[in-house]
Amino acid sequence: MTAMVDVAFLLLIFFMSTTQFKPPEQVSVTLPESGSEIKVPATGLIVLTVNKQGEVFIGDESGATAAVPKGELNQAILNMRTRRPLAHIIVKGDRAADFGAISDVMDALQETETNRFNLMTEARADRGD
Amino acid sequence: MAEVETKEREAKGGTGLRRPKRRTGVRQDMTPMVDIAFLLLIFFMVTTVFRTPQAMEVNLPPDESVEVPESNVMTVYVDRNSQLSYRMGTGPLLPIQRKDLRRQFQDQARLNPDLIILVKVDRKAKYEDMVNMMDELEFANMERFSLVELTPQEAEELMGMQ
Numbered sequence: 001m002t003a004m005v006d007v008a009f010l011l012l013i014f015f016m017s018t019t020q021f022k023p024p025e026q027v028s029v030t031l032p033e034s035g036s037e038i039k040v041p042a043t044g045l046i047v048l049t050v051n052k053q054g055e056v057f058i059g060d061e062s063g064a065t066a067a068v069p070k071g072e073l074n075q076a077i078l079n080m081r082t083r084r085p086l087a088h089i090i091v092k093g094d095r096a097a098d099f100g101a102i103s104d105v106m107d108a109l110q111e112t113e114t115n116r117f118n119l120m121t122e123a124r125a126d127r128g129d
Numbered sequence: 130m131a132e133v134e135t136k137e138r139e140a141k142g143g144t145g146l147r148r149p150k151r152r153t154g155v156r157q158d159m160t161p162m163v164d165i166a167f168l169l170l171i172f173f174m175v176t177t178v179f180r181t182p183q184a185m186e187v188n189l190p191p192d193e194s195v196e197v198p199e200s201n202v203m204t205v206y207v208d209r210n211s212q213l214s215y216r217m218g219t220g221p222l223l224p225i226q227r228k229d230l231r232r233q234f235q236d237q238a239r240l241n242p243d244l245i246i247l248v249k250v251d252r253k254a255k256y257e258d259m260v261n262m263m264d265e266l267e268f269a270n271m272e273r274f275s276l277v278e279l280t281p282q283e284a285e286e287l288m289g290m291q
Contacts, residue, residue: 001159001163004163005159005162005163005166008163008166008167008170009166011170011174012166012169012170012173015170015173015174015177016169016173018177019173019176019177031182032256032257032260032261033260034183034185034260034261034263034264035264035267035268036183036184036185036186036264036267037183038183038184038185038186039183039184040182040183040184050256090184091187093256094256095255095256095257095260096255096256096257097255097256098252098253098254098255098256099207099250099251099252099253099254099255099256099258099259099278100252100253100278101256102256102259103250103252103278106187106189106276109189110189113191114189115188115189115190115191116186116187116188116189117187117189118184118185118186118187119184119185119187119260119263120182120183120184121182121183121184121185121260122182122183123182123183124264
């Protein structure tokens with residue numbers, strides 16, 4: 001029994017030290033699934049969140065976000081990029097959001113010459129075949 | 130397990146007035162501690178997230194238009210009810226299921242290596258539809274495609290078809 005307790009504590013310490021609690025999310029988003037295999041980097045992100053209702057939020061990887069009023073998206077993206085020029089741009093859209101809302105965000109990115117960005121998705125186990 | 134060996138204390142002074150008390154081994158019940166340990170273990174195992182979110186790479190071209198012959202264009206429509214249909218060049222509009230899409234892309238690309246895929250999505254369609262579409266294109270090794278919104282007229286036309 002001592003051996004079992006030892007192992008249990010070892011595992012306990014391992015999981016306690018490796019657990020990283022997710023930063024509390026201000027905007028809850030259910031990500032769509034994709035077969036893409038690129039990992040989202042953990043730091044240096046500009047996250048554009050689009051919720052189910054199509055509202056847009058801008059923030060960083062810490063989960064802190066600020067709502068962006070309609071029509072001020074271009075300016076918000078430019079501000080954020082000037083502040084953090086090396087950050088990756090991630091679009092985090094809810095799977096049930098209207099395509100129009102995402103399309104507007106992508107248009108704004110194109111207008112601000114942010115031609116390279118990533119769409120955050122959840123891993124899909126199968127490839128659909 | 131948890132026996133603590135206690136050495137019997139030698140009687141001091143050696144007068145032998147009191148016989149040293151025979152101590153039995155102390156038994157410590159470890160069950161509650163083990164219970165707590167396992168409880169915490171299970172908690173941390175369950176809450177640990179190993180799966181980090183994935184990313185799809187998007188590279189937008191600089192804002193400029195390119196002219197392509199219509200015969201090289203395959204247009205895939207996604208309407209607001211997530212129904213798919215496609216059209217080759219100026220051909221008739223044909224409905225298609227999502228699972229047949231990949232095969233269709235591959236077949237058409239084999240027939241025409243210059244094929245350009247145009248994905249037209251209704252503004253009221255879901256974002257998930259768009260991601261699924263991009264996924265299918267990626268599986269079919271179509272790295273280059275064009276994604277546009279349906280004009281209101283086209284959207285009406287599509288809805289009228291059903």
